[in-house]
Amino acid sequence: MHAAAVGDLVQLFSMRDRKSFLLRIQPDERLETHNGVIQHSDLVGKPFGSTVHSHLGTDFVMLTPSTAEITRTLKRRSQIIFPKDLGLILLKLSIEPDQEVIEAGTGSGALTVALARAVGPAGRVHSYDMRADMQHTAHRNLKLVGLAERVTLKTRDIADGFDETDAPALFLDVPNPWDYLEQAHSALRSGGFFGALLPTTNQVTLLLTGLQRESFGLTEVLEVLLRNYKTVAARFRPSDRMVGHTGYLVFARALQPANT
Numbered sequence: 001m002h003a004a005a006v007g008d009l010v011q012l013f014s015m016r017d018r019k020s021f022l023l024r025i026q027p028d029e030r031l032e033t034h035n036g037v038i039q040h041s042d043l044v045g046k047p048f049g050s051t052v053h054s055h056l057g058t059d060f061v062m063l064t065p066s067t068a069e070i071t072r073t074l075k076r077r078s079q080i081i082f083p084k085d086l087g088l089i090l091l092k093l094s095i096e097p098d099q100e101v102i103e104a105g106t107g108s109g110a111l112t113v114a115l116a117r118a119v120g121p122a123g124r125v126h127s128y129d130m131r132a133d134m135q136h137t138a139h140r141n142l143k144l145v146g147l148a149e150r151v152t153l154k155t156r157d158i159a160d161g162f163d164e165t166d167a168p169a170l171f172l173d174v175p176n177p178w179d180y181l182e183q184a185h186s187a188l189r190s191g192g193f194f195g196a197l198l199p200t201t202n203q204v205t206l207l208l209t210g211l212q213r214e215s216f217g218l219t220e221v222l223e224v225l226l227r228n229y230k231t232v233a234a235r236f237r238p239s240d241r242m243v244g245h246t247g248y249l250v251f252a253r254a255l256q257p258a259n260t
Contacts, residue, residue, distance in 0.1 A: 109138030
C-alpha cells in the first residue's frame, strides 16, 4: 500500500465540483479551498486513492498527480501550453532522458515541467524569458513539483543568442519566433529538432518563410483537437464543451545549408 508521507507531492480532487489542488505535504500547513480546509497532517499515512474530508465535509480524493494534472493545476501568470499539445511536443522533439534541451518563453513553466520530467535527473532544461516575474512564477512551480534542480532559468533576450550549442532540441513559445531562427539554428546540432507554438495563421506563414530561409527542413504544421466524453454509462456521449483551437504546432529539423 502506497501511503502519503511528509514531503510528498499530492493532488486533491474535489468530488463536489471536480476542482483540483496541488500541494506538498508539510506538517503544520493546511489547504484552504472554497469547499473547506484540509490539514496537511490529516493526509499523512493515508493511502493514495483514498477519500479525505474538509472541515465542511466535502470529499476529496488524494492522488499522485500526473504530468497532465500538474501542468493544468500550476499557478499561472500567462496562458499555458495545454496537455493535449505537450504530449505531441515531447514526441516530435524526441525528448529523452539525460538530454540538455532549450526552450524560450518560460511563461508559468508548463512546458518546462514536462521537459524536466522527460529529461530526468541527469538531464537539463535551459529556459529563457525576458520577464523576471514570469521566471519567478515558473521557479516557484518547479520547486513545488520537485524539478527546480533540473532547470536553468535565464532572464534575457534571446535576440542575443543562446549560450548552448549542439542541443538536440529547442522549442520557441514566443510571439515572433521567425526573428530568432538564426539564433535557434546556431544552438541546435545538425539535424536537431525545432518546435514552436503559434495561435494564428499569419504568424505560421511568417515562421514558414523564415524556416526556409534559415536552412530548416522537413517542416510540419499540426493542430491537435481533443474531444472528451461523458463517463456516465447510462448517457455516454460527447461532452457539451471541448477545448478547440489552442495553437498551431510547427516542427522542423536544423539542416546544413544547401551549398555546404
